[in-house]
Amino acid sequence: MKVSGTISAILKGKKSEVWTIHPDATVFEAIKLMAEKNIGAVLVTENNRLVGVISERDYTRKVMLKGKTSRETKVREIFTTAPLTISPNDSVDEAMREMSTNRVRHLPVVEGESIVGIVSIGDLVNWTITAQDVAIDQLQNYIHGNPA
Secondary structure, three states: OOOOOEHHHHHHOOOOOOOEEOOOOEHHHHHHHHHHHOOOEEEEEEOOEEEEEEEHHHHHHHOHHHOOOOOOOEHHHHOEEOOOOEOOOOEHHHHHHHHHHHOOOEEEEEEOOEEEEEEEHHHHHHHHHHHHHHHHHHHHHHHOOOOO
């Protein structure tokens, strides 16, 4: 089933805050921010420009498993550079395809040079479930002769 909708529609339903961190911050600071905000990734910015993404996955694979310490390791040492991005006008289907193909769980949403948000795989799954529920309700109403 193809799910219609754009990334901008998902962003409208989310809190508008986008959390960022500088590449010279420590990984500990990044993980602390993720824990405080209950998020799985933080955008890495320098001079108000998106330069990458650091995620819990980056931490576990590039710090913890390699015996480094989060208090001494800098974000710049482990973050994902040149992250995939999407536009607010891109469809939910396109975003899901990008995430699946590239095996990422977070996509920064950019418009030109401006960061307008971030979407997670969880955001897309919730949107899809809601869209399917609405479609099912509409079909059931149609079948039962109750036009909406």
